[in-house]
Amino acid sequence: MEAKSVRMRRSRWGIALFWLSASAAALSGCTQENSFIETPSMLSPQSPEAARIANLSWFMFILGGLIWLGVMAYLAYAIWGNRGESLEEGLENPNRGSRIVVFWGIGFTTLVLLVLFGLNIATMAANNSGSSPELIIDVIGRQWWWEVQYPQYGFETANEIRIPVGERVLLRLTTKDVIHSFWVPELSGKVDTIPNRVNELTLMASQAGEYWGECAEYCGLQHALMKLLVIAEPQAQFAAWLQQQQTVPQAPEDTLAFEGEQIFLGSACVYCHTIEGTNATGDLGPDLTHLASRRTLGAGILENTPGNLAGWIIDAQAIKPGNQMPPMDLSGPELQALLAYLALLE
Numbered sequence: 107m108e109a110k111s112v113r114m115r116r117s118r119w120g121i122a123l124f125w126l127s128a129s130a131a132a133l134s135g136c137t138q139e140n141s142f143i144e145t146p147s148m149l150s151p152q153s154p155e156a157a158r159i160a161n162l163s164w165f166m167f168i169l170g171g172l173i174w175l176g177v178m179a180y181l182a183y184a185i186w187g188n189r190g191e192s193l194e195e196g197l198e199n200p201n202r203g204s205r206i207v208v209f210w211g212i213g214f215t216t217l218v219l220l221v222l223f224g225l226n227i228a229t230m231a232a233n234n235s236g237s238s239p240e241l242i243i244d245v246i247g248r249q250w251w252w253e254v255q256y257p258q259y260g261f262e263t264a265n266e267i268r269i270p271v272g273e274r275v276l277l278r279l280t281t282k283d284v285i286h287s288f289w290v291p292e293l294s295g296k297v298d299t300i301p302n303r304v305n306e307l308t309l310m311a312s313q314a315g316e317y318w319g320e321c322a323e324y325c326g327l328q329h330a331l332m333k334l335l336v337i338a339e340p341q342a343q344f345a346a347w348l349q350q351q352q353t354v355p356q357a358p359e360d361t362l363a364f365e366g367e368q369i370f371l372g373s374a375c376v377y378c379h380t381i382e383g384t385n386a387t388g389d390l391g392p393d394l395t396h397l398a399s400r401r402t403l404g405a406g407i408l409e410n411t412p413g414n415l416a417g418w419i420i421d422a423q424a425i426k427p428g429n430q431m432p433p434m435d436l437s438g439p440e441l442q443a444l445l446a447y448l449a450l451l452e
């Protein structure tokens with residue numbers, strides 16, 4: 107008898123240990139192996155809006171934790187601490203159980219939900235208040251990348267949103283295909299992009315820096331590889347970037363790059379991509395007018411280096427299966443020429 111209960115206690119500890127190590131192993135999957143992409147955390151907010159959301163999350167976590175502890179304590183009491191009450195005593199007081207259910211189960215639960223509801227509404231109201239921003243950026247979800255337009259300045263880019271630091275900007279979010287969700291955890295809450303509808307979000311970064319974002323609504327095969335980068339820069343640097351993005355690239359003078367331009371303009375590239383100042387005006391893929399000035403390729407999944415770009419051009423399907431970019435059948439020298447041309451698109 108004694109030996110059996112010791113064995114049972116041991117096996118209980120074994121099970122607890124197993125779950126503890128299993129959840130530790132699962133959580134270790136949260137760190138990003140690719141050093142280029144940083145894993146953003148909503149618990150390190152970099153804007154007043156994100157700070158309010160993080161505070162609310164902590165409040166909910168702590169409140170939920172306390173309630174869980176209370177429930178567990180009560181459960182322990184029910185199992186081990188309540189031996190004194192006999193059946194007779196229980197029968198004398200038949201409504202005790204229902205009183206507990208009404209008070210804690212209905213009353214307390216409703217109170218907690220009402221408090222959380224109120225705090226949620228207050229957080230949303232606070233995040234939507236404030237002066238209306240001057241800078242407008244249109245963000246359009248695509249399978250599986252982000253089209254980014256600066257309508258007041260008449261240019262377009264992709265998977266990269268630059269904003270002046272410390273200034274509120276207005277994002278107008280929509281989609282050309284399915285529902286996506288725009289989320290830059292360190293700066294804002296999530297906002298869905300819905301077909302034929304424009305949702306608005308004000309975005310601000312208190313500190314200069316790079317903030318990773320991602321699609322937060324399952325949108326098909328490459329949902330997980332639909333990232334974007336928000337770059338917050340000091341005003342002068344941002345103004346210089348705006349200026350540069352509005353320029354139309356010069357025709358290449360160098361022979362290799364000129365050859366590359368001919369290859370680009372003579373191939374299927376022009377049906378899907380736009381390069382201002384050329385006859386490439388496609389809209390299926392990202393605007394490449396200033397491709398070389400961007401930090402990433404393939405919607406934030408690769409650093410924009412000549413090697414990665416070459417790999418993407420030759421066989422984007424191997425890198426991100428299911429995306430719309432077909433493999434390009436180019437010889438080595440043709441690829442070199444094309445890369446020389448694309449490198450000029452700053």
Ligand code: CUA
Nearest residue numbers: 286321325329
């Ligand atoms: Cu777009 Cu998930």
